[in-house]
Amino acid sequence: MWGRNQTSLADFILEGLFDDSLTHLFLFSLTMVVFLVAVGGNSLTILLICADPRLHMPMYFLLSQLSLMDLMHVFTTIPKMATNYLSGKRSISFVGCAVQHFLYLSLGGAECLLLALMSYDRYVAICHPLHYAVLMSRRVGLMMAVVSWLGASINSLIHTLIVMHFPFCGSRKIHHFYCELPAVVKLACGDISVYEITAYISTVVLLLLPIIFVSISYGAILRSIIRMRSAGSKRHAFATCSSHLTVVSLWFGACIFSYMRRRSQRTPLQDKVGSVFYSFITPTLNPLIYTLRNKDVAKALKKLLQTDIIK
Numbered sequence: 001m002w003g004r005n006q007t008s009l010a011d012f013i014l015e016g017l018f019d020d021s022l023t024h025l026f027l028f029s030l031t032m033v034v035f036l037v038a039v040g041g042n043s044l045t046i047l048l049i050c051a052d053p054r055l056h057m058p059m060y061f062l063l064s065q066l067s068l069m070d071l072m073h074v075f076t077t078i079p080k081m082a083t084n085y086l087s088g089k090r091s092i093s094f095v096g097c098a099v100q101h102f103l104y105l106s107l108g109g110a111e112c113l114l115l116a117l118m119s120y121d122r123y124v125a126i127c128h129p130l131h132y133a134v135l136m137s138r139r140v141g142l143m144m145a146v147v148s149w150l151g152a153s154i155n156s157l158i159h160t161l162i163v164m165h166f167p168f169c170g171s172r173k174i175h176h177f178y179c180e181l182p183a184v185v186k187l188a189c190g191d192i193s194v195y196e197i198t199a200y201i202s203t204v205v206l207l208l209l210p211i212i213f214v215s216i217s218y219g220a221i222l223r224s225i226i227r228m229r230s231a232g233s234k235r236h237a238f239a240t241c242s243s244h245l246t247v248v249s250l251w252f253g254a255c256i257f258s259y260m261r262r263r264s265q266r267t268p269l270q271d272k273v274g275s276v277f278y279s280f281i282t283p284t285l286n287p288l289i290y291t292l293r294n295k296d297v298a299k300a301l302k303k304l305l306q307t308d309i310i311k
Contacts, residue, residue, distance in 0.1 A: 011091040012184075013173040017272065018085055028085055031078070034284050038074045041287030042067040045297070052300040058141030059125070060297075062118050063290060065145045066247075069111045070283035076103045077178040077279050094164070097179040102160040105181060108278070109152030109206045112255065115248050116210035117144040119217035122241050127224045155202055162198060166190050175268040180275060182259075183268070203259060211252055218245065243293040247286050254278035 017031070018024035045067040049055045080100065084090045092100070121144075124135045159181065166188035176183040181199075185192055218241070225237045258274035291297050 010168075010172060011093050012097050012168075012179065012187075014081075014084060014090050014092055014177060014179075015173060015175045015268075016084055016090055017081060017177045017276070028082075031280065032082065034280050035074055035078045035082075038280070038284040038287075039071065041291070042071040042283065044301070045287045045290065046071070048297060048300040048304060052303065055296060055300055058136045058138060058144075059118075059121050061138070061141045062114060062121060062144060063297075065148070066111065066114055066118070067287060069107050069114065070286055073104065073107045073111075073279060074283050076100060076107065077275075081177045092179065097174075097184065098160055098164045101163065101179045101181060101184065102156050104178065104279075105156035105159055106149075106153045108255070109155050109202070110148045111251060112206045112210045113148040113151055114144070115244075115251060116213045117148065118244055119214045119248070122244055123217040123221055125240060126221045126237050152206065155206060159195075159198060159202065162195050163188070166192065166195075176272060176275065178275075178279075180271065182266075183271065207252070207255055207259065211256075214248055214252075239293075239295075243290050246289050246293070247282075250282050250285060251278060254282060 018028045046064050049060045049064040049067075077100070080092065080096075084092075121136055121141075124132050128135060163181065163184055166185070167190050168187050169189045171187060174180075174183050174187065185195055188195075221237070221241060225234055228234050228237065254274055254277040258271065258278065291301060
């Protein structure tokens with residue numbers, strides 16, 4: 001179903017990020033260090049939330065889901081890029097490209113939805129603290145995670161089936177370091193109007209609406225903070241939201257740069273820069289931001305380190 005002839009099922013060629021120069025060898029080494037930091041940081045965050053009973057709350061359950069998404073995100077793109085660079089082979093099979101495309105789009109969409117829903121958690125914590133246990137129960141947190149994963153997966157499956165059904169009868173070189181959606185579509189030689197319609201709908205549902213939802217939530221939070229009389233309460237409220245707001249700004253900023261610009265204004269280099277930011281940098285910074293700026297997570301980390309030292 002994915003290919004109309006044998007030519008469409010042939011391997012793709014990934015342009016990659018690096019060449020054989022010493023400068024690019026250094027950049028590749030730096031990328032692998034970033035990869036290890038991202039894997040370690042997100043794995044540690046998940047471990048802390050699972051191990052510490054004080055973190056068994058909806059807010060931290062959602063944070064563990066965010067870390068899981070970031071962990072899977074880096075494993076979806078970086079290992080294949082590294083393997084191709086080290087082996088000198090830049091090919092990826094048709095099925096491999098479809099799988100990679102499905103995974104990265106699912107994870108990206110799920111993170112957009114989850115970050116938006118996490119802003120509701122912050123809204124309840126600041127504006128309705130006495131009703132937090134009711135409005136943000138474990139069941140509600142679980143439903144938020146399910147909606148994020150399931151909604152993004154369905155969207156990704158639709159896109160993958162549409163794009164991989166296109167005939168690819170020209171060049172098979174993808175000007176990217178993984179099978180990114182717009183880069184693959186550029187190689188199609190058929191009518192892509194169906195893809196353009198679905199891409200527009202997905203951008204509205206998974207990017208524009210979450211941004212609007214986050215803006216409304218933080219608008220209400222800001223109004224509530226302004227009404228607070230105690231300076232200490234205001235500082236606590238800002239501290240409660242600062243980590244999430246920082247992560248939201250980084251993630252949606254990169255997504256807007258990558259997917260909400262006109263096609264005529266986009267270049268392969270700019271696409272790569274945007275993808276590097278939300279594929280490498282953001283998953284690396286997220287656990288650092290939450291660990292350093294969240295007192296509960298920092299305390300759990302300190303407790304874990306002290307336990308290891310005593311043992």
